[in-house]
Amino acid sequence: MVNHWTNRSIEDYRFKIAADFINQLEEKMESDNINQDKLAELIGLTKGRISQILKNPGNITIGNIVKFARAIGLKVSLVAYDDNDPGNNRGPINSEIFKICWENSGKPHDFWAFENVSQTATKPFVLYMNNMYDGTINLITYSLYGTARSAGTVGVVDIGNAIGVSAANESTVNVKNGEIKIPLQLATGSI
Amino acid sequence: MIEQHLYAIADITSKNHPKRCVVFLISDDRRITAKDEFDKLAITTERHFRARFDAWVDGQINKKMFHGWDQSEFGGNYTNCFVFKCKENKKQRRLYGFLCHPKVSDNRYQICVLVSHAFKNEHETHETYLKIIEQFSTLPDVLEAIKDFFKEKNDGKSLDKPKH
Secondary structure, three states, X not given: OOOXXXXXXXXXXHHHXXXXXXXXXXXXXXXXXXXXXXXXXXXXXXXXXXXXXXXXHHHOOHXXXXXXXXXXXXXXXXXXXXXXXXXXXXXXXOHHHHHHHHXXXXXXXXXXHHHHHHHOOOOOOEEEEOOOOOOOOOOEEEEOOOOOOOOOOOOOOOOOOOOOEEEEEOOEEEEOOEEEEOOXXXXXXXX | OOOOOOEEEEEOOOOOOXXXXXXXXXXXXXXXXXXHHHHOOOHHHHHHHHHHHHHHHOOOOOOOOEEEOOOOOHHHOOOOEXXXXXXXXXXXXXXXXXXXOOOOOXXXXXXXXXXXXXXXXXXXXXXXXXXHHHHHHHXXXXXXXXXXXXXXXXXOOEOOOOOO
């Protein structure tokens, strides 16, 4: 198996997550018609310095991340997560995925939002499955909200409350308040 | 006499990803330059390309980082071609390749086979690059190398060959 390139060094890992952040920033700048000149003006840095950071995001500081995001009306959070890949064989999850999951979850601002989730547990929910890297199912996370994803899609955010998950047989997983079928070829491992 | 070349595949992203993989076509054919040039890139540019490979493998859509060509472009002749893009100072680097589905057991599994590297100055892609990519994408020896690299067991699982 190819070792993910972000395992080579902290600098590589830092570059990857910073590049994902810069991509999000550039998308927003484009949608709001903000060019680098305007960004420089908003932040109070020279255009040259802005350009330098955008070209080589690996050295961006947390302070500048906050400055950049706030200058164009965005917020930023640092998210630590366990995606059942302690060896980092798959690399970090793209920050845009966290953003999409958060948006699809109704953009919760606090933990009270999850209390509301448990009260509406009869809503259809979606089972996110981990990638089948080793041919087995080794993680299942689920959410009471979100966009339906096909089986095998990377599941990264577990925002649901604890709901029992059990395997009835190789092709079906029964989850409290719902039943989700998994294609047989994906359901080869223990759950 | 037609010159014979040897072809092989080298992975750059993990071939165990369930959806996609990026690989290099390697050969003694001088037109195949992607891997040689990639290996010589400055570290920042190399990281930019790797982040783009990851984004494509993860299913992200971003035409500034990578894209293919649809039926409306070049008469629809290059719909299998693909490019990863990266700006390095004032130079626009490009890694051109083609897309294909190498697994019999999973015809949705997609790979991008990177073939050649180029600097690009004009906005529009020079069709010459795409013609070359298209030629390689149908070359039997190339297809055989891809098939061999993504060889599967009878149960549909891919075989991981030891690296040499």
